[in-house]
Amino acid sequence: MAEPVLETKGLTKSFGALRASEDVSIDLRPGEIHAIIGPNGAGKSTLIAQICGALRPDSGDVRFAGADVTALSVRARARRGLARTFQISALAMDHTVLQNVMLGALGARGRPWRFFVPVLSDRGLRETAEAALERVGLSDHAATRTAELSHGQRRQLEVAVALTLRPRAFVMDEPMAGLGAGGSKRLTGFLDGLRTEAPILLVEHDMDAVFALADRISVLVYGKVIATGTVADIRQSDVVREAYLGEGA
Amino acid sequence: MSREHLVNLAVVLALVLLPLAAHLMGETYWVTLATRAAVLALAGVGLNIALGQGGLVSLGHAVFFGIGGYAMGILAYHAQTYTPVIESLGLPGTNLMPLIWLVAAMFAALAALMIGALSLRTSGVYFIMITLAFGQMFYFFALSWPTYGGEDGLSIYVRNRFPGVNTLVPIQFYGVVAAVLLLALLLSDRLARSPFGLALAAARQVPARVAAVGLDPQRLKLVAFVLSAALTGLAGALFADLNRFVSPTMFSWHTSGEIMVFVIIGGVGRLMGPVVGAVVFVLLEHLLGGISEYWQIAFGVLLLLIVLFARGGLIGLIAGREKAHG
Numbered sequence: 001m002a003e004p005v006l007e008t009k010g011l012t013k014s015f016g017a018l019r020a021s022e023d024v025s026i027d028l029r030p031g032e033i034h035a036i037i038g039p040n041g042a043g044k045s046t047l048i049a050q051i052c053g054a055l056r057p058d059s060g061d062v063r064f065a066g067a068d069v070t071a072l073s074v075r076a077r078a079r080r081g082l083a084r085t086f087q088i089s090a091l092a093m094d095h096t097v098l099q100n101v102m103l104g105a106l107g108a109r110g111r112p113w114r115f116f117v118p119v120l121s122d123r124g125l126r127e128t129a130e131a132a133l134e135r136v137g138l139s140d141h142a143a144t145r146t147a148e149l150s151h152g153q154r155r156q157l158e159v160a161v162a163l164t165l166r167p168r169a170f171v172m173d174e175p176m177a178g179l180g181a182g183g184s185k186r187l188t189g190f191l192d193g194l195r196t197e198a199p200i201l202l203v204e205h206d207m208d209a210v211f212a213l214a215d216r217i218s219v220l221v222y223g224k225v226i227a228t229g230t231v232a233d234i235r236q237s238d239v240v241r242e243a244y245l246g247e248g249a
Numbered sequence: 250m251s252r253e254h255l256v257n258l259a260v261v262l263a264l265v266l267l268p269l270a271a272h273l274m275g276e277t278y279w280v281t282l283a284t285r286a287a288v289l290a291l292a293g294v295g296l297n298i299a300l301g302q303g304g305l306v307s308l309g310h311a312v313f314f315g316i317g318g319y320a321m322g323i324l325a326y327h328a329q330t331y332t333p334v335i336e337s338l339g340l341p342g343t344n345l346m347p348l349i350w351l352v353a354a355m356f357a358a359l360a361a362l363m364i365g366a367l368s369l370r371t372s373g374v375y376f377i378m379i380t381l382a383f384g385q386m387f388y389f390f391a392l393s394w395p396t397y398g399g400e401d402g403l404s405i406y407v408r409n410r411f412p413g414v415n416t417l418v419p420i421q422f423y424g425v426v427a428a429v430l431l432l433a434l435l436l437s438d439r440l441a442r443s444p445f446g447l448a449l450a451a452a453r454q455v456p457a458r459v460a461a462v463g464l465d466p467q468r469l470k471l472v473a474f475v476l477s478a479a480l481t482g483l484a485g486a487l488f489a490d491l492n493r494f495v496s497p498t499m500f501s502w503h504t505s506g507e508i509m510v511f512v513i514i515g516g517v518g519r520l521m522g523p524v525v526g527a528v529v530f531v532l533l534e535h536l537l538g539g540i541s542e543y544w545q546i547a548f549g550v551l552l553l554l555i556v557l558f559a560r561g562g563l564i565g566l567i568a569g570r571e572k573a574h575g
Contacts, residue, residue, distance in 0.1 A: 052461070078463035090458040092451045094571070103451050107462025112448040112469065115476075116436075119444045165462060 002030045003066070005169045005199055006082070010060035011050055013043075013223075020046035021057065022223040028169055028199045033191065035202045035210045038220035044203045045087070047220065048173050051201070052084050053077045065168050079110065083167035083198075085158040087174045093147040097138055097157055100146055101129035104164035132163040136190065152183040159190070167198050176206040188212055211235075219243070253519070253568035260521045261434075264427055272420040280419040281491075286531040287426045288487045293512045293523025294433045295480030300509065301518030302441055303473035304453030308505045309364060309380030312387045313357035313478040315500035317485020319391065320353035322403040322495035329406060344409040346416070346425070346490070350483050357482020358475045365474040369467050384502050391497035402496025409490055416490075426487055430524070433480055438520050440476070449473050481508075510548070514555050516562025519571065525563050 004027035011024040020043040028034045038044055049055035051062055053074040061070040069077050078084075091100050102119060105128040106112055119125065133139050136156040141149065149157065155175055162170055175191070176184045188209045191200060195215075204210050210217065211231050218228040221243045227234060234240055264287065271279035292314055299305040327334045327342025334340045343349060368379040392400050408416045416422045440446045452459045452466035459466040489495040498504065507530070515526025530548070537544035559566045 054457075074457075074460040075463055075465055078461055084461050086457070086461075090455045090461070092454040092458070094454060095447075095450065099447055100451075103447060103459070104462045106444050106448060107459070107464045110463060112445050112464055113472075114444045115446075116439045116443055118439075118442040119447045120442070122444065125444070161458075161462065 004029050004063075005065060006051070006171075006201060007063040008047075008051060008060065009063070011047070011057045011062070012059045013046055013050060013055060013057050019223045021050065021060075024060070024220070024223070024225055026201075026218050026225060026228065028201050030199055031196055032215040033195045033200045033202055033213045035204055035214035035217045036220055037204065037207070037210055037217060042220040043223040044220055045173070046223075048084070048171060048203060051171055052082065078107065078165065081165070081168035081198075082171065083162040083165040083169070084171040085155075085162050085173060085175055087177060087203075089154040089158055091146050091154060091157060091161075093145075095146055096142065097133065097144050097146055097149065098126075098129055098142040100157060101132050101160050101164055102126065104132070104161040105129045108165045128164050132160040135163060136160045137186075151178050152180065155179060155183070155187065159187070169198050170194070170200040171203075172200055173203050174205060175202070176204055176209050179206075184209060251568075253564070253571070256564060256568045257521050260524055261431065264430070264524070268420065268423050268427070272423075277419050280423055282531055282535055284419065284423045284426050284491055286528045287423065287430045288484055288491055289508070289511065289530065290524040290527035291426070291430045291433055291487065292481045292484035292508050293515070293527055294430070294437050295477045295482075295484060296508050296512055297477075297518065297523050298437060298440065298480065299474050299477035300512060301522070302446060302449050302453070303470050303477070305369075305470060305474060305477075306377050306509075307380045307474070307477075308377050308502060308509065309368075309382075309384040310478070310481050310508055311384050311500050311502060311504035312360055312364065312380075313481040314485040314488065314504055314508070315387055315391065315495075315497070316357045316360055317353035317482035317487075318489040318495040318499040319397065319403075319485075320356055320482070321349050321409070321486040321489040322405060323397060324349050324352060325405045325409055326397065326403055344407070346409045346411040346486075349409060349486050349490075350429075353482045353486035354479040357485070358479040361475045361478030362471070365471045365478075369471055369474070381502055381505070384500065384505055388497055388500040388502070391500050398496070400497060402494055402498075405489070405493045405495075408493055422491070426491075429483065429487065433483075434520060434524070436480075441520070445469070445472070510552055512562075514552060514562055516564030519561060519564040519568075522562050522564050529563065 006028040009025050011021050013021040024047060036044055050057045053072055061068055064082055065080055102125050105125040133142055136159050138156050138160060175187060184206055191213055214231055216228060216230060217234045218225050219240050226243055227237050227240050268280050268283040296310050299307050324342045325344050328344040334342050364383045368376055371379055397403050411425050414421050414425055448464055449469045452469045456466040485499060511526035511530040512523050514529055516522030533544060533548055537547050555562055561570060
């Protein structure tokens with residue numbers, strides 16, 4: 001089996017008496033979508049923060065693209081090709097849609113120290129950005145001020161920014177949150193094709209999307225992974241049913 | 250062409266034409282007032298890069314203004330007394346403006362690099378307090394530095410030279426200052442549209458995003474702080490040349506506050522905000538200052554109204570909300 005692109009080993013993180021992550025070991029293999037599900041407060045956000053570098057684990061480590069990145073910053077991990085999308089859109093609201101995506105392209109290029117050339121006339125950046133917008137279907141809104149986008153369009157924009165990084169792995173924090181049925185379906189279709197480009201670690205509440213997309217699912221409860229397996233495994237698991245999906249599921 | 254473009258164009262025309270008209274009508278005093286406004290505007294253009302583009306509320310920009318002032322004062326003082334600046338090196342002073350500007354901008358930038366590297370570890374109120382504290386350190390240092398006049402300041406008897414210009418003629422000196430201001434405005438505008446400007450504006454709004462695409466928001470802000478300081482330092486040198494006098498007052502936090510207030514009145518983050526703000530400031534100072542020494546009360550009321558009702562300052566009031574660049 002191919003070596004995992006992204007891997008956590010024994011991640012543990014406490015906030016006072018609260019164990020937000022307890023011995024979390026998960027991996028993300030090439031070409032797959034690995035979904036992390038769990039009830040509110042299960043520690044999904046804490047886990048993502050540790051994977052992306054915003055939080056240091058108390059113990060355990062994070063490996064990415066063949067190296068131990070536990071001590072690296074968010075920025076350094078991004079530079080190595082870890083692209084995340086935010087649960088609550090983190091976009092520059094005063095900027096146009098195109099500018100937000102160009103920021104991603106600029107980050108991928110890694111040299112923001114150009115002071116006198118208009119960024120919009122930089123063809124390389126612009127082409128990367130426009131291609132990403134095209135892919136998520138936001139081309140018509142390139143010149144729109146981001147604050148004027150609908151919630152769903154902002155989620156699309158989040159994905160577009162991640163695309164410009166040409167990453168080795170995606171970490172997506174509830175990309176479907178707040179999308180209507182139609183939007184959710186469209187994004188599901190899009191992510192489905194994306195996994196061959198780079199594997200996706202998908203934290204998601206929308207079970208329809210998770211069951212439709214995931215190659216594997218890990219269930220996080222009270223900071224612990226209580227089960228990892230295929231969609232069928234998880235659907236049938238008694239432990240999961242009890243802890244999370246509820247009796248009727 | 251958007252409304253803001255028209256407003257900007259009108260401001261540029263006014264910068265060129267009004268002082269010229271005053272000169273032709275023999276109103277030398279108004280030319281000098283215009284020069285004062287243009288110099289302060291330049292300081293504001295500098296601050297606006299940190300405050301408007303980078304979101305850095307610096308109450309320490311008087312440091313850079315003062316450093317510029319003292320760079321001019323010290324160099325010109327040694328030039329007029331024919332003494333070396335640094336005894337051991339035999340380094341002479343100078344009364345050549347471009348050289349003074351270069352020294353002023355460089356030292357201001359260097360100070361900003363050090364102050365910024367320390368204070369950018371904090372944010373919000375703490376950032377304001379640290380920059381303020383640095384300002385006060387420089388103020389008291391200048392106050393107690395007897396070599397260059399201490400609290401009495403330093404008088405320079407002849408205005409410094411600029412090749413091909415008689416700087417003692419008010420309109421000619423204004424021409425020099427206005428040219429520098431227009432260049433600074435061009436630079437500030439370019440900066441806002443550049444890749445750096447895009448990343449900086451994003452670092453102001455969503456630092457987490459900037460880090461997530463692999464850029465360092467703090468470093469972007471530090472560079473903005475340094476560039477901002479260099480322009481404000483340059484303005485300090487011109488301010489000293491205008492008055493032919495430098496004193497520790499240039500370092501005082503009043504100065505920082507005044508620059509910030511008129512930038513806010515004109516419009517934070519708007520290209521011409523500092524210019525409009527500086528003109529209003531100088532006009533009120535002149536018109537109301539003659540009536541009462543408490544003229545700043547009126548200025549305070551204006552600030553209050555602007556902050557409450559016109560977030561984009563006077564520029565925002567006239568030109569409407571800012572369009573996203575592009």
